[in-house]
Amino acid sequence: MASPNTTTSDREQQSSVAAPSTRPLQEIAEEVRRDSEQQAESYLERTAAPFGGE
Amino acid sequence: MRLLGRLCGLETELALYADPARFGGRQWRRVAYERLVAEISRSTPCATASGCKEGVFLANGGAVAFEGERLAAGAGLIELATPECRGPRELLLYQRAMEQLARHAAQQIGLTFIKNDRDAHDSVYGAQENYEVPVGGPISLWIWRLGLIALVPLILLCWACTLLTLLLLLLYFLVTALLVASVRLLSPRHVQPTMRLLWGGDVVSEDGARLILPVWLESLLIRLSSLYSLPVAVALWGLVRIAVFRRTRRLLTPFLISRPILVGAGMVDRRGRFLLADKAPAINCLLGFSAFLGARPVFAIGNFFKAVCIDSFTSWRTFARLFRPRQRLQLAIGDANMCESAEFLKIGSTLLVLDAIEAGYLEDAPQFARPVQALQTFVGDPTLTAAVRDRRGRLWTAVEIQRYYLSVCHRFVRDQADGVSDEVEEVLSVWEDALQALENASEDPAGTDLLVGTLDWPTKRYLVDQVGPGGRWEVKKKIDIRYHELSEDGYYETIRDVGLAPRLVDETSLERAMRWPPSETPAARRGRAIREFTGGEMTVVVGWHDMVVRNRKGKRRLSLETHGAGIPAPHTSLRSRRPHL
Numbered sequence: 001m002a003s004p005n006t007t008t009s010d011r012e013q014q015s016s017v018a019a020p021s022t023r024p025l026q027e028i029a030e031e032v033r034r035d036s037e038q039q040a041e042s043y044l045e046r047t048a049a050p051f052g053g054e
Numbered sequence: 055m056r057l058l059g060r061l062c063g064l065e066t067e068l069a070l071y072a073d074p075a076r077f078g079g080r081q082w083r084r085v086a087y088e089r090l091v092a093e094i095s096r097s098t099p100c101a102t103a104s105g106c107k108e109g110v111f112l113a114n115g116g117a118v119a120f121e122g123e124r125l126a127a128g129a130g131l132i133e134l135a136t137p138e139c140r141g142p143r144e145l146l147l148y149q150r151a152m153e154q155l156a157r158h159a160a161q162q163i164g165l166t167f168i169k170n171d172r173d174a175h176d177s178v179y180g181a182q183e184n185y186e187v188p189v190g191g192p193i194s195l196w197i198w199r200l201g202l203i204a205l206v207p208l209i210l211l212c213w214a215c216t217l218l219t220l221l222l223l224l225l226y227f228l229v230t231a232l233l234v235a236s237v238r239l240l241s242p243r244h245v246q247p248t249m250r251l252l253w254g255g256d257v258v259s260e261d262g263a264r265l266i267l268p269v270w271l272e273s274l275l276i277r278l279s280s281l282y283s284l285p286v287a288v289a290l291w292g293l294v295r296i297a298v299f300r301r302t303r304r305l306l307t308p309f310l311i312s313r314p315i316l317v318g319a320g321m322v323d324r325r326g327r328f329l330l331a332d333k334a335p336a337i338n339c340l341l342g343f344s345a346f347l348g349a350r351p352v353f354a355i356g357n358f359f360k361a362v363c364i365d366s367f368t369s370w371r372t373f374a375r376l377f378r379p380r381q382r383l384q385l386a387i388g389d390a391n392m393c394e395s396a397e398f399l400k401i402g403s404t405l406l407v408l409d410a411i412e413a414g415y416l417e418d419a420p421q422f423a424r425p426v427q428a429l430q431t432f433v434g435d436p437t438l439t440a441a442v443r444d445r446r447g448r449l450w451t452a453v454e455i456q457r458y459y460l461s462v463c464h465r466f467v468r469d470q471a472d473g474v475s476d477e478v479e480e481v482l483s484v485w486e487d488a489l490q491a492l493e494n495a496s497e498d499p500a501g502t503d504l505l506v507g508t509l510d511w512p513t514k515r516y517l518v519d520q521v522g523p524g525g526r527w528e529v530k531k532k533i534d535i536r537y538h539e540l541s542e543d544g545y546y547e548t549i550r551d552v553g554l555a556p557r558l559v560d561e562t563s564l565e566r567a568m569r570w571p572p573s574e575t576p577a578a579r580r581g582r583a584i585r586e587f588t589g590g591e592m593t594v595v596v597g598w599h600d601m602v603v604r605n606r607k608g609k610r611r612l613s614l615e616t617h618g619a620g621i622p623a624p625h626t627s628l629r630s631r632r633p634h635l
Contacts, residue, residue, distance in 0.1 A: 036536065047174070047535055050129045051129040052179045053133070054345050
C-alpha cells in the first residue's frame with residue numbers, strides 16, 4: 001500500500017485496473033435475471049437479519 | 055496539515071446466509087460467529103477484545119465482533135471493523151482485507167455474508183464511517199468537558215440501576231432453579247417446557263452455555279435498560295448537540311444528504327420503486343443513538359453513550375479520553391459499497407471535505423431547514439432532477455450541491471502552499487468524473503449505464519431493470535440483496551470477475567493487509583502486540599486504546615496509543631516463549 005506521497009509511476013501501478021471485459025454486460029445481466037427468478041422467496045427469508053443492527 | 059491524513063475507519067455489519075441446521079438451534083448466528091472466529095484464528099493471530107461487545111482483534115489491527123442485542127430471539131450480525139487508517143486508499147485496502155479474512159473463514163464453515171444495509175423485511179444495519187475530528191473551538195470544548203462532569207450523577211444512577219437489575223436477575227435464576235428442581239421431582243414430564251419458559255431452553259440436553267434468557271425476559275430487560283438509560287441519553291444528546299462537532303455537522307450535512315447520488319448502493323423498496331440508497335430512506339434524524347428508541351441518525355453518537363455508560367464502568371481511562379480535543383465522528387448515513395470506486399470516493403471526498411471544514415472553508419455552504427426531508431427527496435429521485443430550497447430561498451439539486459463542494463475542495467487544494475499528494479488529486483479526479491457522468495445522465499437517463507461497475511446504484515439499477523416493469527417484487531428484491539453477496543455467486547462479483555468493474559486494490563497489497571497493520575496509526579502497535587503476546591502461556595485482552603497481558607504471576611497494562619513506537623519490553627516473566635509469524 002503506497003504512502004500518500006506516491007510517485008507518478010507508483011500511481012500508475014496502483015491505479016484502477018480496468019481489464020478488458022471477457023463477457024458483454026448484457027449477457028451477465030441476463031444470467032443475473034435468470035438466477036434471481038430461482039427460489040427468490042426462499043433467498044429473501046434466508047438472508048433476513050431479525051431486529052437489524054446499528 | 056497533511057490532507058486526507060486524519061485517522062479514519064469503517065465498521066460493517068454483515069447479514070448471514072446459511073442453512074441454520076448446520077449451526078443448530080435458534081441461536082445459530084451466535085454459533086456461526088464462534089466457528090468463524092475459530093476459523094479466522096487458524097490463519098492469523100487473534101486476541102480477545104475488551105469491553106462489553108463479544109469480539110476479537112486480529113494481527114492486522116482490525117476486529118471481528120458479534121453484534122446482537124436480541125440474542126434469545128435468534129438475532130445477530132457479524133461486524134467487521136477496520137484498523138485505524140490514514141487516507142482513502144489505505145482504508146479501502148483494509149476494508150477489503152477484513153472482508154477477505156472473514157470470507158475465507160466463512161467458506162470453510164458453510165457460511166456466506168451479505169454486505170448490505172437492509173434485509174427484505176426492512177431491518178436496517180450495515181456500514182458506519184468513523185473520522186477523527188476536533189470537538190470544536192475553545193468554548194465548545196470547555197462546555198463539553200464541564201458537561202461530562204455534570205453527567206456523573208446521572209451516570210452513577212444508571213450504574214446503580216444496572217447493578218440492581220443484575221441482582222434481580224441473579225435472584226430470578228436462583229428462584230427458577232428451585233422451581234425447576236421441584237417440577238423435576240413432582241412432574242418430570244413438565245421439566246423441559248418449564249425450562250424453556252423460564253430459561254429459554256433445555257439446559258440439560260442442549261448446550262447450556264448458549265442459552266441466555268427466554269425471549270420475554272430478554273425483551274423486558276432491554277425495555278428496562280432503555281428506561282433507566284434515558285436520563286443519561288437525553289442529557290448526553292443535549293450536551294453533544296450544543297457543544298460537539300457543531301460547526302462540522304452544520305457544514306458537512308448538505309454534503310452528506312446529497313452524497314447518495316454518488317455513493318448510494320441503491321434499493322428496491324416495498325412498492326417496487328428503485329431508490330438511490332439503501333439506508334438513507336430509514337434516516338429519521340440528524341443526531342441520535344443508532345437503533346435506540348427507533349432513531350436512525352445521520353450523525354451517530356452511540357460511541358459517546360457506550361464510553362460514558364458502559365465502558366467507563368470498568369475503566370476510568372475511557373471516561374478520561376472523552377476530555378480530549380479530538381473525538382470520533384461517526385456517520386451512520388452511508389451504505390456498504392461493493393464497487394471499489396464508490397467506496398474510495400465515499401471515503402476520499404468525505405475526508406477532503408472534513409479537511410476543508412477544519413481549514414475554515416465552506417462557511418457559505420447551503421443550509422436546509424429540513425435536511426432529513428431533503429435527503430429523502432434526493433434518494434427518491436433516480437432522475438437526479440429533484441430540487442430542494444435552502445434557507446436563502448435558492449433551489450438546489452443534489453448534483454448541484456456536490457458540484458459546490460467539489461469546487462470549494464478544488465480551491466482549497468489549490469491554496470495549499472506545499473502542494474498535495476497524488477492521492478488528493480486522485481480523489482478530486484474520481485469525484486469530478488463521477489459527477490460529470492451524472493450531470494450528463496440528467497439529460498440522457500440511459501447515460502447512467504456508463505457508470506455500471508463504477509458506482510453501485512447505477513450498477514444495481516441496470517440489473518433490476520432487466521426484470522422489466524411487470525417483474526415480481528421478490529425477484530427484484532433478490533437482485534437488490536444478492537448484489538451484495540460476498541461470494542462468487544454474488545451479482546456484483548459476477549460483474550467484477552468478468553472485468554466490468556475497476557479494481558483499485560491489488561492482490562499483493564491485499565495479502566499484506568490481511569496480515570499486517572497500517573504503519574502510521576495506533577493499529578501498528580496493536581498488531582505487533584497481538585503477534586508478540588498471543589498463542590503462548592499468557593492471556594491477552596486487547597482494546598482500541600490499550601491491552602492487558604496476564605500470566606500466572608501477574609498482569610500488565612500496555613497503552614497502544616503511541617503508534618509507530620516500539621512496544622516497551624514487558625517484564626521478563628510476562629514474555630511469551632512461542633514464536634510467531
